[in-house]
Amino acid sequence: MNNDRINGIFNKYQGQAGSLIRVMMEIQEEEHWLSREILVKISEKLEVPLSRVLRIATYYKSFSVTPKGRHEIQICTGTACHIRGAQSVLDTVQDLIGIKPGETDLDQKFSLETVNCQGSCTCGPMIKIDQVTQSRLSSAQIADLLKKYD
Amino acid sequence: MSEIILQIDGKEVTASEGMTVLEAAQQAGITIPTLCHHEKLDPYGGCRFCTVEAEVRGWTNFVAACLYPVANNLVVKTRSEKLNRIRKMILELLLAHAPDAFDLQDLAKEYGAKKDRFEKEASFCIHCGxxxxxxxxxxxxxxxxxxxxxxxxxxxxxxxxxxxxxxxxxxxxxxxxxxxxxxxxxxxxxxxxxxxxxxxxx
Amino acid sequence: MTRINSAAELEELRQGILSKKDPDKPSIAICAGLSCLGLGNGTIISAFKEEINKQSLESKIDIVTTGCHGFCEKGPIVVINPEEICYLEVKPEDVPEIISQTVIEKKVIDRLVYTDPNSGEKATHMAEIPFYKNQMRVLLGNNSKINPKCIDDYLMIGGYSALAKALFEMSPVQVLEEVKIANLRGRGGGGFPAGRKWETTRNAPNEEKYVIVNAHEGEPGAYMDRALFQANPHSVLEGLIIGAYAIGSHQGFIYTRHDTPELRKNLDIALAQAEEYGLLGENILGSGFNFKVEVHFDVGIFVSGESSALMRSIEGKAPEPKPKYIRTSVNGIWDRPSNLNNVETWANVPQIISKGSEWYNSIGTDRSKGTKLISLSGHVCNSTIVEVPMGTSLKEIVYDFGGGIPNGKRLKAIHLGGPMGGTIPESLIDNPLDFDVLAKLGASMGAGDILVMDEGTCLVELARYFIDFLSGESCGKCVPCREGIRQMQNILTNMTKGKGREGDIELMEELAEVMGAAALCSLGRSVQNPLLSMLRYFRDEFEAHVKEKRCPAHSCKEAAIEGV
The missing domain is CATH 3.30.70 (Alpha-Beta Plaits)
Incomplete structure (x- = not known):
């Protein structure tokens, strides 16, 4: 955990209950997940009941209460990608790395998640690895691509 | 607080400003069935079992009585064929989770709701909150x-x-x-x- | 940057920017919209920078990364100015040739220009390509001309002159009246008259009022708002400030998705630059009007685009909808009057103020005025964003702009408005783009997203997809929505697996009636719309799944008992 950065975020929003979602977002972006320790700390620093912090942490898709792998794979399941074969991309990736959406593999190499329309429907079926968009890939191309990560 | 006169099930009802339709009805001795309502708690509007028909200026809306504020000239119906269908369906949806809950069973008898219309998912919680x-x-x-x-x-x-x-x-x-x-x-x-x-x- | 203190100073600044600009200096506009980004424009941008560096041409050629040009299917798109030569599907290896041949020698490279797939005719300039020529690009037209990170570019094309006009030549009520007379209807889905909504908030009895840009854009397949906001953030901001002035609000909010970093960056820069120039903050342009803006983010749930849920989120609470027995325009954020419009609606405002309501009323149909942004996706040759006048036929959109259906297949249906919208069959696509016509057909304009489906698409499967999507994107508070979605999902999943039971269709119709009447918010009350429209036009397809365990589109593999 990068304490300086996290403390910086807390100092910026100390006691501002209305900034709860913003604070959680900034920490998620920094740490890639929200540990129990962090959630308790957010509750204290922002003076918000822990119940509300937990409620919001589990409400939004982009917050994770479990650690993420080194590489985050996001598969768009928006309508356009769906009818252009997102399911088969998802099946291929699941077969190759052995985890389902929302999971992280045992080596903490990959995390897999499905995401809503990313606004690049032309690229469908679309897959993002570590925020880099990959367009219109075949199953074989996906296999080759995933080999490049360690 | 100013007095408000509305109509519930054909009966003229007097209420005060800021009251909900449910409170006005209770005061007048008219029963509107509820599931998630509790007098010590803020109105929630989650179960939708207290849905009633509210007519304002000729427009009928389906609203939750526990939340809907009273207003002059409001015409409320707490019973109708469609309201019965709504309440029956809500019970059937909840019975898929908690088929043995006594409160639900009693209401099920009243509305003719069946236990097995939907796939069972016995989580028991009906999310009344x-x-x-x-x-x-x-x-x-x-x-x-x-x-x-x-x-x-x-x-x-x-x-x-x-x-x-x-x-x-x-x-x-x-x-x-x-x-x-x-x-x-x-x-x-x-x-x-x-x-x-x-x-x-x- | 220095603060601008009057309308005259704004004009002076604009003239200054224009006079410094050499109209003959070559500049290369590279699209950095979300699709071009996905198609690898990053490598194109670095290739141009490298080549210019190699030839030491930095002082002679400008590179401008712009927002979305709309013709996403043919990306990455590069436009060479001032000639407006448009190159499509550019690859890094084309870059040295573009510099030496086109930028320096002024020669067109034939293989990179648009070729009509039917006639084989070529079109070199952006304005000659039929895709662009046949649109009416009131809101999008400047996307390829400006750098969204540079407020001077926006000022150069006349930006913020509508704001100056509103502040110095019109009273708030006059601005409000102009928008009302223009018949601007909300572009977010409901089509509610914006002017009337503004008026409600203006007249609501509370001194503190808020204005909000809904840039949530959660409908899958809708990406026009992100494209517009990212490419031209000031056009939206200018509309918001004008609206705030008309309504009497001094605090605005922008609510957008956190997962579009390019948009976030452009927005942050735009707000900072506007503030430095004194276009935001205290005493805007010296007029005495104060207005500031805060940005808030959705962190991944569809229901937070619903207006009351969105406002809870801005308050820092879980975005659970609140029943709107008192409208949010009267009782919104922190129970104060709050006027919410989406990105496209706000972007129309400076146009109406500059050009007048009469001009605006000359575009469109009887009751749907102005242009509309449409994002096309699915089984269509061009997945694109287009801007057309209201009243354009759906057929024109699918065939003339979308280029028709790929792989020689037949059009089956189009779906408008995402998970709360509706599907209409091919036989009805001669109908015009019009709020009321579409509503009568059981579809809805939605945000303007059109999903095109070929004959191989199964509508039972699509109905299942939308319900599946909503099962994780609704809040789960009220019984009709949470449990109704759960059971519809069970039923539709069974149908696509050949396990549908007699009576399932009728049971879903009963569920739909209850959800439509009794759910808490507008999401819960519209969830069943796609299904109902599909049952209206394609009931036989659902019946085939239930009664014959057959998928007429041959898409549900488990259901299909081929040859039986």
């Missing part, structure tokens, strides 16, 4: 909350708080219309504060 709201609004402890969303939404005790507060309280237990609350509590107790089980509160 009575426990969550009681803990937050009356006890001000926030030891239990809703987590997740959509169809995976559920109630969850927060071990950090529950281990300190719940053992000596448990006031939410009798509010629960099903067995779900007890189950959730037993689970968190077993997992998060097992030691307390052998040391009852003083």
């Amino acid at each position: 009575l426990c969550v709201r009681y803990c937050a609004e009356v006890k001000k402890k926030n030891a239990i909350t809703f987590v997740d969303k959509g169809k995976t939404r559920e109630i969850s005790f927060i071990p950090e708080i529950a281990s300190k507060e719940c053992w000596s309280c448990k006031e939410c237990f009798p509010l629960c219309p099903t067995e779900a609350l007890q189950a959730a509590y037993v689970l968190v107790q077993a997992l998060a504060f097992p030691s307390l089980e052998s040391t009852p509160a003083e």
